[in-house]
Amino acid sequence: MPTPKKGARLGGSASHQTKILSNLAAQLFEHGAIKTTDAKAKLLRPYAEKLITKAKAGTVADRRNVLKLVPNKDVVNYLFNELAPKFESRDGGYTRIVKLENRKGDNAPMSQISLVLEETVSAEATRATRAAASKKAEEAPAAEVEEAPEVEADTATDAAAEAEATEDSAEATEK
Structure with a gap:
């Protein structure tokens, strides 16, 4: 006792x-x-x-x-x-x-x-999630490079549309 x-x-x-x-x-x-x-x-x-x-x-x-x-x-x-x-x-x-x-x-x-009923987060788990996040961050710029030509193509068509608009406005002023 x-x-x-x-x-x-x-x-x-x-x-x-x-x-x-x-x-x-x-x-x-x-x-x-x-x-x-x-x-x-x-x-x-x-x-x-x-x-x-x-x-x-x-x-x-x-x-x-x-x-x-x-x-x-x-x-x-x-x-x-x-x-x-x-x-x-x-x-x-x-x-x-x-x-x-x-x-x-x-x-x-x-x-x-x-x-305390919340789930515990161990130090190893946080390290693993940070490592996974850094790998995703490294892979993300490669994906952005692939999308970059599409953006340039859009700007090229936008530039052509602006050029047509300026030509139309120039023709309208000439008349």
Whole structure:
């Protein structure tokens, strides 16, 4: 059994702190994002990320361990069946904390903690896309050269049309 946290706790007792974290994690998984105080958000982040890591493994033992920590079966089913597959490509960093304005009543610092559901872009993928873009850029001038004679042909016919127009206007002035 891990040793309990020393010092001040959320809510007063250790058991109350675990209940608070359990409820916050359940609400985070259910809604995707929640607003809470900075202290609660900072304690919730590692708690929720460990639960998501267990959900990614997906074993029966992991499901039972998560059910001990979050006793809401609907939320645990949602976590294992729908959220965990979304995080398969991610190695960590499943949550994001964004600082908000202080709470109006007691001026407590507030934060929004949310799940990061966007696709991750690895450094290798960005290098590959940049390399592909540079190859396309090298091929593009060759295509422009092929189109260039068509533009010249259009300008030649335009020049001939302008010459006819000037001849017609010259004839009209002579009459």
